[in-house]
Amino acid sequence: MKDKNNAVKIGILTLHRSINDGAVLQAYCLQKLLQTRLPQARVELIDYRPWNLEKIEYRKLFTRRFPFVNHYKWSKRSSLQEFINQHCSLSTTSCTTNNLQKVQKFILNQHYDAIVVGSDVVWQIRENRAYLPIPNIFWLTGLPGIKKISFAASADKSEKSLWQQEYIKKQLLDSLKDFHWISVRDEATEQILLNLGLAETQLSYMPDPTILWDFSSLLDTPKNITPSSKGKLAGIAVGSNQMSKTLTQIMVAKGYQVVNLLGSKLNGQLSLPLNYSLNQRLGIYPLLDFMVTDRFHGSIFTLKLSNAPLIFIEESDKYRDYPSKGRDLFQRLGIEAMVLRSEGGEVPDNLIDKYTAIWDDLSPDINKSLSTMRESAEENLKKFASILTP
Known part of the structure; x- marks a missing residue:
């Protein structure tokens, strides 16, 4: 009607x-x-x-x-x-x-x-x-x-x-x-x-x-997220507190300060202010120097808003029958090597060095891959619009 x-x-x-x-x-x-x-x-x-x-x-x-x-x-x-x-x-x-x-x-x-x-x-x-x-x-x-x-x-x-x-x-x-x-x-x-x-x-x-x-106009860069004197800030957004603790220990040992982008501060992590808006939470991503997440959209935010090496965690117990949507996205972008399939919540101690080296090889083509993905969707978007046009 x-x-x-x-x-x-x-x-x-x-x-x-x-x-x-x-x-x-x-x-x-x-x-x-x-x-x-x-x-x-x-x-x-x-x-x-x-x-x-x-x-x-x-x-x-x-x-x-x-x-x-x-x-x-x-x-x-x-x-x-x-x-x-x-x-x-x-x-x-x-x-x-x-x-x-x-x-x-x-x-x-x-x-x-x-x-x-x-x-x-x-x-x-x-x-x-x-x-x-x-x-x-x-x-x-x-x-x-x-x-x-x-x-x-x-x-x-x-x-x-x-x-x-x-x-x-x-x-x-x-x-x-x-x-x-x-x-x-x-x-x-x-x-x-x-x-x-x-x-x-x-x-x-x-x-x-x-x-x-393009949602970049929404970003509001926070003023009170301050990296360490070395200027390295790592983001973590994983559902498992135990994995988050392990990742924090690994990153702190490498000189990173760590912010939990899911908000629940654990030992060794920066506190995310309670009054942050969605715009301010998005504004953290351009500040990151490294990111580990099991979140699909957290991966997209990192890819679009920062140049930080990005690891996607795929927990084996949650993806027994089919590959994760995160793996699918990374595969389409040519960065599937940045997917870490975790058995029982385990992560390797050499995670940062190993995946930084992989990222350095893959990252030059990421923006091009994102552009290609958007361009390839254009025909379907036109078809979609034609169906909705009276």
């Missing part, structure tokens, strides 16, 4: 309410990208949140030990909400529910001409992801009369055994057959969809919107 100005109305269905810089920035970049490609359209984020996901995010705000509150998570949550309110257009009403029928009704009442699902891990299926059961709204089930598109959707960390269950395959195929265009951002997701029964001609590769959109 056109709005009062006869503009096409497009909704983006994604995971924009996570306490996660990458999740929020990819939503922002996708909205900016769509609005630029379709200037006459009205593009907005569909403000839907699965209730179970909300509970998971809410639990992150508390700790089991005194003072029982995770002040950093509270502050980060507030800063991300502020960013969304300032920089993103949202649906006029919101919906938080696990009930598929309720969210279907909510979305239909917004009168969208088209819905774009993605990017992010909107198609992940895991036993412990109860907030995304099958069927769920991220497959755009039960939304007749609306153009359906996936943009760089991912099923990263999905469990192969679940995808192979016949009743799940049938429900997903029934949903996907109504899509006007399907694009994914990693090979693992492509293989999963092919195994469901889709043809290669039905699928396209699309880089993450944070690669396609």
Whole structure:
């Protein structure tokens, strides 16, 4: 349904309410990208949140030990909400529910001409992801009369055994057959969809919107992150505290000061101020001289905003069935040698020297590879825009 100005109305269905810089920035970049490609359209984020996901995010705000509150998570949550309110257009009403029928009704009442699902891990299926059961709204089930598109959707960390269950395959195929265009951002997701029964001609590769959109204007360089007298600052963003401690010890021994970009300060690390905005957290990346992360978007931020050697950690217990989205990205950019597959959380003591040497060989071509990735996406972006053009 056109709005009062006869503009096409497009909704983006994604995971924009996570306490996660990458999740929020990819939503922002996708909205900016769509609005630029379709200037006459009205593009907005569909403000839907699965209730179970909300509970998971809410639990992150508390700790089991005194003072029982995770002040950093509270502050980060507030800063991300502020960013969304300032920089993103949202649906006029919101919906938080696990009930598929309720969210279907909510979305239909917004009168969208088209819905774009993605990017992010909107198609992940895991036993412990109860907030995304099958069927769920991220497959755009039960939304007749609306153009359906996936943009760089991912099923990263999905469990192969679940995808192979016949009743799940049938429900997903029934949903996907109504899509006007399907694009994914990693090979693992492509293989999963092919195994469901889709043809290669039905699928396209699309880089993450944070690669396609220039967000450098958002950066706010922090004033109180000060490297040591040697001028070397290393960033760490890994989920395992034990691995973070080990990496910190290795880096400190090499003369680096270390900042934990996930915010939880451990011994030997610089403190990240509680009141930092998303813009200020992004502003740390150009200051880095080395970076180790298991985060997909943390990798992209480092690649786009700094010249620092970058190691992506791929933990074997999390990627048993398929390669990680990080490995897929590094492979496409020609830097797969910078992926460290960790068994049981182990990292080598010579990590910095070993990977600095590899980086020195690979880094001259990275910017060219990123440019090539953006250029190769242009044809698909034009096709994408043509589908949404009335």
